[in-house]
């Protein structure tokens with residue numbers, strides 16, 4: 552059966568801070584492009600800085616004026632997740648949208664060093680983000 556293209560019109564996201572994991576490739580890269588085009592203040596936590604820098608350049612070239620910043624994050628390491636959460640919290644700005652996209656599809660079964668599967672890395676709670684998430688929750692509860 553033929554499928555219709557799925558498209559979603561994004562609202563103006565100027566002034567909205569969006570954290571997107573896995574924005575350096577695949578579906579995340581497409582989301583990053585759409586979010587940057589919509590004017591979001593885009594935060595891309597990446598495990599490969601060089602790849603992230605190349606993506607940021609590409610996003611800024613395609614979307615002049617795009618606000619893109621990078622952070623280091625390896626979701627297979629809880630220390631890295633905590634460190635990212637701490638760094639983000641220290642910036643003091645609210646996170647309006649957190650998109651936990653990073654992960655890999657059906658990887659070979661090989662537990663990482665914490666015993667969780669790499670596929671599930673995407674649902675690992677960034678514990679250090681709790682204060683940021685609390686603030687985002689408070690914002691959601693308030694009309695714009």
Ligand SMILES: NC(=O)c1ccc[n+]([C@@H]2O[C@H](COP(=O)([O-])OP(=O)(O)OC[C@H]3O[C@@H](n4cnc5c(N)ncnc54)[C@H](OP(=O)(O)O)[C@@H]3O)[C@@H](O)[C@H]2O)c1
Nearest residue numbers: 573574575576577578598599625626627652653654655656
């Ligand atoms: N594609 C599908 O058909 C499909 C279907 C259902 C669900 N999904 C899920 O949708 C998400 C995106 O899929 P995709 O196909 O777009 O994946 P992809 O092309 O493999 O991209 C995965 C992204 O996640 C990042 N990433 C992977 N492991 C990471 C880690 N340990 N720490 C930080 N970043 C990490 C990658 O970073 P690098 O650039 O450094 O590699 C990349 O940016 C995944 O969670 C996947 O399980 C995909």
